[in-house]
Amino acid sequence: MCSRRETTDSSDVKKGRSLRDKILVSFPLCDLKEEDLIQNPHFCKLLASLTKHVDQTGLSEQLKTELDQAEEKLRCQMCHWLQFESLHRGLEEMIQDHLVKKQYTDVSPEEKMFFETMEKCLLVAQCVKHLDPSSTTHQDRPPLLGLTPQHVMHLLPPEEVVQKMKKSSSTQLEQHLKRKCLSLLTYYDPELEDESETLKTMKLSQLSAQLNKDKKRAEGLKGIHQENRALLQRQSQVYISELTECIQLFETFISHHRMKVQADLDRKKVDYFEQKCVLLHQKLKSELADLQLQTYTPGTIAAHKKIRKELESEVKACKEEKQSLESKLSSFGILGEEFEALAKEYCRIQEEIKVKNWAIDEFRLYNEKL
Template sequence: MSGGPETHVLLGKSDSIHQQVLASFPLCDLTEGDLTQNPQFCKLLVSLTQHVDKTGLSVQLKTELDKAEQKLQSQRRQWLRCESLSRGLQEMIQDHCVRKHHGTVPPDQNMFYETMEKCLLVAQCVRQLDPSNTTNQDQPSVLGLTPQHVMELMPSEKNVQRMKQGVPRQLETHLREKCLSLLSYYQPEWENESEGLKTIKFSHLSALLGEEKKKAESLKEICRENAVLLQRQTQLYLLELIKCIQLLQTFILDHRLKIQTDLEGKKLDYFEGKCELVLQKIKTEMVEVQLDTYTSDAIRVHRKIRDTLEAELKASKEEKQAVELKLSSFELLGKEFEALADMYCRLRQEIETKNWALKELTQYNEK
């Protein structure tokens, strides 16, 4: 599929388009080579950048998500405001208990904190018994109790009003001390400065923390980008490493074949030399056995006997060959000559018999 003119114009802007696409979709495992080999896919990604963000959300969904996030942040701030106020009052009560444990406390101050603690406990119980304000649903009562039963445990109206009048001042003092301790924790070198200077510096603490938060988020983004870059470089490194390993295996195989041939030749020479050595050793052992078994005179006699026997054997073989040659010539004459040969043999036997008988007779007559 060929790309249109718009694609060629788009892709003719060097590698900046590729860099923009990779920056727009950091979660995709893409490289510039992928975009170069697939221009239509690159064009599709460029068009998608107008409709989605870096996380892959559409513009409409991103808008709705931002609205929901703002609403959530508003409710979260409201909850944090109430929660911080409640925890601040609880901390004030705890501090009062610690001071009362370590020393004497004025009666009016003791009454103030006892009234505050009772009011907080009653409010907490009422909230547990009547969750309709937060869950929009009715819930069975606990042990048959109702919020009205718990409200009867409230302190007297006089003490409650006196407590309400003193809460803002006490809470402000407690929060100021807590802020100053937070400032001392953030910058310990500011601890020995005056309270007024600490208050001025604390007013700028939120801005300092905001800047540090932005720096931290920026560092997180840089770390995320570095992680993506490291992942890509790791993949490229592994690909190159696999190629090097394959090339090294090829070199090793070729070198091993050459070495194997040389090694086999050397082994063959070694075994030939070893066999020759064994044969020479066997001959040497045979000579030693002969020398240990026979004397020199016996060996000379045995050699003469052997020479004589070998000469007789040679003569016998020659005679055998001559007889076999004559026999083969006789066989060529056919069956008639065989009958004549049998008659000749019979006549020779009769002649030898008569000669023997004549010889015996002659010897008898001489006696």
Template sequence: MSESSLGKGDSLHQQVLASFPLCDITEDDMTQNPQFCKLLATLAQHVDQTGLTVPLNTELDKAEQKLQSQRRQWLRSESLSKGLQEMTQEHCIKKHHTTVPPDQNMFYETMEKCLLVSQCIRQLDPSSTTNQDQPSLLGLSTQQVMELMPPEKNIQRMKQGLPGELEKHLRRKCLSLLSYYQPEWENESEGLKAIKLSHLSAQLDKEKKRAESLTETCRENTVLLQRQTHLYLSELIKCIQILQSLILDHRLRIQTDLDRKKLEYFEGKLELVLQKIKVEMVEIQLDTYTVDSISAHRKIRGKLDTELKACQVEKQSVELKLASFKILGKEFETLAEEYCRLRQEIEMKHWALKEFTQYSNK
């Protein structure tokens, strides 16, 4: 393989790895599978790093923008609703600690009633797609709930003063957020706080982007670390295999001498044990068979041999008689069985007569 083709292959490998950072692929995998590497290189022209095609990614961006727009609208209305609820809660707490002017009390009571009515209406008709044939909640209708609204005069007065009160409330919340974000700015003047508050959104957005950049860098470092870990483990496994082969070769070289020495040791030990066993057997025989015991054993053996010969002669004679009886046939066997039966009956009668005589004497 020439240097130019090698450099081209390495460049192609790097391009594929950069195009698919989320895939656990190494250069060795692509070197061993060149067709798969070409397939990935061709596929990289049609998809991005996340695996999405260009048209699908465009549609996804449009859907994401639409979702973000709707999310901003929802957050705007939800933030406004939460802010109004917080204002009513703060007023309720304030009433229990200080004396509130009647007009301010009327303002917050009107706003609270309007919020409650709007929440009830939202519960009765949560969406425009609600089926009109469905039974209403608690049998109430929107018109019945609207009758609970405060007088129109109070509502108009509340609407006139609402922007100012809401602006004050949001300003206090922003200043508290500023104090939480930078506690050292809490003792600054109101003008300086207002200036810093105007730059807070940009600063938070800058830090958010920095956090996202750090997250992306962390993800790339994680992928790189996984790749390096895989390479490290592969090299470590190769080193372990080489070390195992070296240990095995060294062990095989010295194993022959070690086995031979062990064999010689065990052979010598076995020979020593056999000699000890022989010595013990000789000592046992010497202790057991003395001169007197040997002569007595000889006499006993002679007597036993004589009795054995006599028994053998008797056995031969009995076998001859038995053979002569067998010549007589089955009739003799019947007579012999009848003779045995009569002998048993005679013995039983003798036993019964003896028992009866002993009982009569008593």
């Protein structure tokens, strides 16, 4: 019974993981995380139901169909426009090549007449296109410089010259396009550069199929790249979570180990600094004794010690006297301003007594001299 339950639980886990993988692949642009899907199972089921109705870009089936139809219509119009645009550019490139060729080599009169006629026809057609109002321009807009398409049509070469140019233009254009296709082929496959024209022509007929094949292969690789990107994202998230747990465990181990050995380390540091202080004190005393011996004689040092001792005793007596006087002054300061006036009067009387005693002494000395 227990084994059946474990088997059921493991199958549910595998089913849930496959469902989450399917959702992550189906919505690569939503930046979803597997943890979010695990924490929100109802949201996971909602996304699983949405996968039946929307594609990877988030478009519904109906909107996707309308978008495909619009893209197909746009593609047809673009192909139609590209046909005329490639024809026009091909003719212009032929004219440019002729102008370059004319600068370096001599050309026949027929070739010169052909390209001059083509250039005039293209210029007139371009002017007519700008002067002819269409659905993309304002119908009530006045013509440019007062010109109409009929004003420039008479600039065309004679009809027989134009017809002659049209007959040979298809052959010339075909040769020009063939040269461009061969250059494209050699660019796509440089190994065919030195091959014969027959082989190049045969390879050219297979170029379109080869390009389609390469395009499909690129699209397949793009899909694989998206799947690998989603897988790498999930693996990165798992790796980051595991790495975070490892870092937390490592920090816990470091803090525990540090608390365990910190007391012993502090005690050893204290002992070291104590011994270092004792050593420095002994070294300082040794340096001081050495300096005294280098500066004074032993008798001078003994005399200095005796003088220092007497001076220290006198300083001590002065300090004691100072403390006693300060205590007396502090006791006198308690009496207030009246005692201060009496003290000043006392000081004045003492000064007068000193002056009178000095006068008496001077008078006595003067009588003794007489």
